[in-house]
Amino acid sequence: MTDNEKVERLLEELKLEQAAEAMNEAEASQTLAENRKDKVSGFKLEMDIEDGFGEATEEMRPIVSEPEEEPVCEPLSTEEKPQKKRKVRSKKRRVITAVIYTVMVLGIALSLAWLCFVAAVDVLGISANDTQVDIVVPEGASTQQIAEILAENDVIGQPLIFRVYSRLTGADGTYQPGDFTVSANLGYEDLIEILQTEKKRESVSITFPEGSTLADIASLLERNDVCEQKAFYEALEHGDFSDYAFIGEIPETENRLHKMEGYLFPDTYDFYVRSAATSAVYRFLDNFQAKVCDNTALMTAMKAKKLTLDELVNLASMIQKEDDSSSDIDKVSRVFWNRLESDGFPKLQMDSTQDYVKKYKVTDTDVANAYDTYVCEGLPAGPICNPGETAFLAAVNPSTDSEVADCYYFASDIDTGITYYSETLAEHEAICRRYGIGMYG
Numbered sequence: 001m002t003d004n005e006k007v008e009r010l011l012e013e014l015k016l017e018q019a020a021e022a023m024n025e026a027e028a029s030q031t032l033a034e035n036r037k038d039k040v041s042g043f044k045l046e047m048d049i050e051d052g053f054g055e056a057t058e059e060m061r062p063i064v065s066e067p068e069e070e071p072v073c074e075p076l077s078t079e080e081k082p083q084k085k086r087k088v089r090s091k092k093r094r095v096i097t098a099v100i101y102t103v104m105v106l107g108i109a110l111s112l113a114w115l116c117f118v119a120a121v122d123v124l125g126i127s128a129n130d131t132q133v134d135i136v137v138p139e140g141a142s143t144q145q146i147a148e149i150l151a152e153n154d155v156i157g158q159p160l161i162f163r164v165y166s167r168l169t170g171a172d173g174t175y176q177p178g179d180f181t182v183s184a185n186l187g188y189e190d191l192i193e194i195l196q197t198e199k200k201r202e203s204v205s206i207t208f209p210e211g212s213t214l215a216d217i218a219s220l221l222e223r224n225d226v227c228e229q230k231a232f233y234e235a236l237e238h239g240d241f242s243d244y245a246f247i248g249e250i251p252e253t254e255n256r257l258h259k260m261e262g263y264l265f266p267d268t269y270d271f272y273v274r275s276a277a278t279s280a281v282y283r284f285l286d287n288f289q290a291k292v293c294d295n296t297a298l299m300t301a302m303k304a305k306k307l308t309l310d311e312l313v314n315l316a317s318m319i320q321k322e323d324d325s326s327s328d329i330d331k332v333s334r335v336f337w338n339r340l341e342s343d344g345f346p347k348l349q350m351d352s353t354q355d356y357v358k359k360y361k362v363t364d365t366d367v368a369n370a371y372d373t374y375v376c377e378g379l380p381a382g383p384i385c386n387p388g389e390t391a392f393l394a395a396v397n398p399s400t401d402s403e404v405a406d407c408y409y410f411a412s413d414i415d416t417g418i419t420y421y422s423e424t425l426a427e428h429e430a431i432c433r434r435y436g437i438g439m440y441g
Helices: 003-020 025-053 081-124 143-152 159-168 188-196 214-223 229-238 277-293 296-304 309-322 329-340 351-359 365-371 389-396 425-435
Strands: 132-137 178-183 203-207 268-272 409-413 418-422
Touching (some): 132 143, 132 277, 143 159, 159 188, 178 188, 214 277, 229 277, 277 309, 277 389, 296 389, 329 389, 329 409, 329 418
Antiparallel strands (some): 132 178, 409 418
16 A cells, blocks of 8 residues: 555544544444444455555455545544443532531421520520510400510510410419510510419509699609619610601700600509519600690691701700799790890800709700700700699790890799899899899799
């Protein structure tokens, strides 16, 4: 065989190998094997002839006919690759399946563990706050209704678990109607025992004078065994009273001492002994809503005076503290308004605001100055007491009496109940000196 013929055979073989890539694996392998067998046999025969007889003649060479259509086959070196790929793919598929299955099992296990943990925490009252709340169990209430009441008041977190626990312990049908004071840190066992106890709760009636401060109210509540002062302060600080629109209108004034000061309407209330502090706060706020916010005449006059609700409460609190006599309170209001509407008196200069700072023993200079109307201009940082209805009405309806029409000063004699009004500082000082009141009291 000449060199050219050998090259042609090699090229032919390369063509067959390239074409084999387009065939399927079974056909490619079979075709490749048959072709190679034929080629090797032919090529060997040709070599034997050439070696035995010298250069082969044209007639002596084996005739290898070209196929009508070139077979497509894979190279021999790639004959086993598809099988290996299948094995690799199968192994990967098993690994992925195993991982997914493991993740699902772990997820389910963790979910069940978490549910068990949540249930245990709720049943035992673990990690729950000890804030007391008052609930009312209606006559004939079912376990489901009681569970919903407890959940709505954040006493329990899992109503369904409570119902199951109640059924398993035989508590269904043993609950008593009435008012109960409970807390979230009670376990189901203690909670059910409380709700099963039929008793008449002791109540107490307390009168809170107009002008009482928040501290005065907290003290009266504790002395009458309604709730502790600390619990009352915590309820005011952290309780959710967003249901009252007026609470959202209270501005976050810088250096304000107590946000709720002024909004605990003073009145006579009946409380259950040893009840929840939050319930007491609700009583005061309900009354504020009814006596102030729902008073159409008062709200109309407030808007006419271009006051915000908080400004009205602030002004009424000072008027209340300066002179709460029913006969003169509207005249005191006139002096306040004369100063507020005059450019010559930017500072209200009321002793009651200094007394408020002293009452709470304020040591922060910025806070003290924000309330001291001898230092700050206009209204103080916040109300200084909880005014009554008379003070609110006086705040928006100052006296029109000519006696006080142009007065900017007043001084009250606590012993006699008489209030003296002056137009100038000199007149004011003379009155105070004569009667030993005010700046000379």
